[in-house]
Amino acid sequence: MEEHMGHVIPAPVTTKGSVEQVWFPKNCDIDILDNGRTIRDFIDIKIKELGSADNDEPFYVVSLDGIFEKHLRWRTNLPRVKPFYAVKCNNEAAVLRMMSALDTGFDCASKVEIQLVLSLGVTPDKIIYAHTTKPLSHIKYACTHGVDTMTFDCEDELLKISRCHAKARLVLRIAVDDSASKIRLSLKFGARLESAAQLLCRAGELGLEVIGVSFHVGSGCTQSSAFKLAIADARRVFDMGKLLGLQMSLLDIGGGFSGIEDCLVEFEEFSEVINGALEEFFPPDSGVQIIAEPGRYYVDSAFTLAANVFAKRVIADDMDEHSDGEDSSPDRTMMYYLNDGLYGSLSCLINDAAHTNIEPYLARVVESSEQRFRSVLWGPTCDSIDKVTDSCWIPELNVGDWLLIDNMGAYSICLSTDFNGFERAHIYPVVSTKTWHTLNLSEIYNIRQ
Numbered sequence: 382m383e384e385h386m387g388h389v390i391p392a393p394v395t396t397k398g399s400v401e402q403v404w405f406p407k408n409c410d411i412d413i414l415d416n417g418r419t420i421r422d423f424i425d426i427k428i429k430e431l432g433s434a435d436n437d438e439p440f441y442v443v444s445l446d447g448i449f450e451k452h453l454r455w456r457t458n459l460p461r462v463k464p465f466y467a468v469k470c471n472n473e474a475a476v477l478r479m480m481s482a483l484d485t486g487f488d489c490a491s492k493v494e495i496q497l498v499l500s501l502g503v504t505p506d507k508i509i510y511a512h513t514t515k516p517l518s519h520i521k522y523a524c525t526h527g528v529d530t531m532t533f534d535c536e537d538e539l540l541k542i543s544r545c546h547a548k549a550r551l552v553l554r555i556a557v558d559d560s561a562s563k564i565r566l567s568l569k570f571g572a573r574l575e576s577a578a579q580l581l582c583r584a585g586e587l588g589l590e591v592i593g594v595s596f597h598v599g600s601g602c603t604q605s606s607a608f609k610l611a612i613a614d615a616r617r618v619f620d621m622g623k624l625l626g627l628q629m630s631l632l633d634i635g636g637g638f639s640g641i642e643d644c645l646v647e648f649e650e651f652s653e654v655i656n657g658a659l660e661e662f663f664p665p666d667s668g669v670q671i672i673a674e675p676g677r678y679y680v681d682s683a684f685t686l687a688a689n690v691f692a693k694r695v696i697a698d699d700m701d702e703h704s705d706g707e708d709s710s711p712d713r714t715m716m717y718y719l720n721d722g723l724y725g726s727l728s729c730l731i732n733d734a735a736h737t738n739i740e741p742y743l744a745r746v747v748e749s750s751e752q753r754f755r756s757v758l759w760g761p762t763c764d765s766i767d768k769v770t771d772s773c774w775i776p777e778l779n780v781g782d783w784l785l786i787d788n789m790g791a792y793s794i795c796l797s798t799d800f801n802g803f804e805r806a807h808i809y810p811v812v813s814t815k816t817w818h819t820l821n822l823s824e825i826y827n828i829r830q
Contacts, residue, residue, distance in 0.1 A: 411445070411475065411826040412811045420444055423811050424687060428744060428783050437689040437781070439721035439806040441789065445479050446816045447683035451640070452483045455675070458652035461659060462671045465509055467636055468494045470676025470791050471684075475810035477501055478825045480679070488674040492519040495528055505529070509633065511595065511674060513538060513554050513570050520545040530631075532595055534572040536583050543587040552633055553580060554595045555618060557611035563601030563735040571596065574614060578621045585625065593631025594618045597674070600637060601735030605646050605654040608634065612655070616662040619669075632663055636674045639735075640681025641788045648678070677735070677791035684790030686726050686806060687744065690782045691761070692718035715756040717778055722760015722767045724800040726793045730769070733792040741773060744783035751776040758784075762801040 412423060424442055431437060455464055465486035468477070472494070478501065480487070487498045490512040498508055505527035510519075513534040523531065524546035531546075533539055534554045542549050556571030572580055584591045594615045598607040615632055622629045634655065638648060663669045694716040721727060729736045741758065753774040760767035778784075797805050812822065 412809060413814055413817055414811055415814050420811060424744065427809065437691060437720060438804050439686065439688045441806050441808045442685050443475055443808060443810040444683045445810055445812040448479050448679055449816050451679050458649055459655060462673050464675050465672050466679060467674045467676030468498060471680045471794055472497060473794055473808055476680055482820050482822060482825055486672065492522045495523060499526060517541055517545055534570055539584055539587055539589060543589055547588065551584060551589055551591045552593045552595045552631060553577060553591055553618065555614060557596045557598060557614055558607060559599030561604035561607050564599055566597045566599050574617060577618045581622055581625055581627060591627060591629060593629045593633065595633030595635060597635030598637045605651045608651060608655050609658040612658040612662050630668060631670050634673045636676055638675050638678035640677040640791060680790030681788050686786045686789040688719040688721040688784050690717050690778050690780055691720050693780055713754065715754045715777060717756060718759045718761060719769060720761050721806055722762060722769055724760060724762050724767060725797045725803060726789060726806050727769055728796045729792045732796050736791060739770065739786050741784040741786050744785050747776055761803045
């Protein structure tokens with residue numbers, strides 16, 4: 382199969398004499414924003430192009446500059462912490478290529494994610510298999526392909542690893558206080574501190590090497606102090622290991638960093654707390670390498686979704702006896718049907734507790750004098766659950782108008798379906814000429830003609 386519009390394509394990967402299918406990201410098509418063009422200019426041009434081609438399918442525009450800027454911000458604020466991008470958050474080929482160009486590591490949670498990252502040419506030492514409950518076949522695949530660093534949180538996982546990957550470099554994931562997060566992960570993963578020493582001993586009995594500790598304060602963390610408490614807990618486990626004769630050298634502080642600007646806690650506040658805790662519990666001369674697993678931090682604000690209005694209804698609301706029933710009445714609700722919804726790109730509204738609100742806006746210029754109406758936005762499917770928003774106040778739309786939604790990079794593409802046969806949104810990566818040349822991206826992307 383040939384590559385199209387920057388999407389990944391299936392390609393054969395040989396494993397032990399057999400052929401498996403894996404989503405293989407070859408060079409991605411990319412548009413370069415030259416001559417002062419902006420992303421908004423690109424969106425306007427794309428809408429006109431689609432209109433002239435009688436194509437009204439939804440699409441994303443991906444700002445690779447936005448990802449690059451987030452990386453520079455990370456390096457400035459957390460210089461000791463190497464990011465291992467969480468592939469689960471957004472596995473679009475353009476994103477993975479960009480993360481590879483930025484020389485990040487990768488946090489993978491399954492065999493297919495490992496295959497995907499290795500297909501980029503990433504070396505196995507830049508991958509952490511950060512899932513504490515792994516199928517045997519996935520552990521064997523990691524072993525065969527040199528992915529040695531992986532997490533565990535219980536004895537049963539140690540027994541599986543000892544059978545399938547005895548030379549693994551293990552990281553003990555501990556449960557931490559994540560009560561201040563929108564998505565609590567320690568309810569499902571992580572060993573309690575009181576069982577940590579026993580697990581370290583059991584790993585030694587099985588001849589397994591434990592090299593460090595990991596934790597995750599939860600997705601959508603709203604209190605920076607959660608990181609300090611978790612880092613202090615990790616220090617306690619390091620001290621337990623030292624008493625057992627272990628020389629652990631890796632601390633993984635997980636994710637939990639927001640990717641949008643209007644979050645409750647700014648990235649700089651998180652960074653200040655993390656840097657202070659690292660200085661206190663894991664100073665530079667401790668010899669401990671610090672990594673993290675950011676996902677939404679990198680991609681959330683880099684993606685803008687464009688959805689087309691393909692149908693419209695007007696609902697009169699409590700019209701008084703003098704009303705003539707004309708559509709000009711302000712007492713009415715507008716109902717619009719978009720070509721993307723909760724079964725597609727916007728599934729994050731029900732599947733991602735850290736992203737439950739969106740603010741659609743018109744792709745065209747809106748005059749200040751235009752009257753706003755209460756509007757309900759529906760997705761395209763035949764399911765009544767497919768409601769994008771129950772009430773937003775926007776000017777009246779016409780069939781064929783486009784709405785834009787920002788901050789759509791995290792847990793959107795990876796969770797979308799083609800229910801009812803509605804196509805998934807196409808993806809158009811764009812980059813400025815400055816970033817293109819700074820990172821020498823010609824090695825990993827194609828210029829879209």
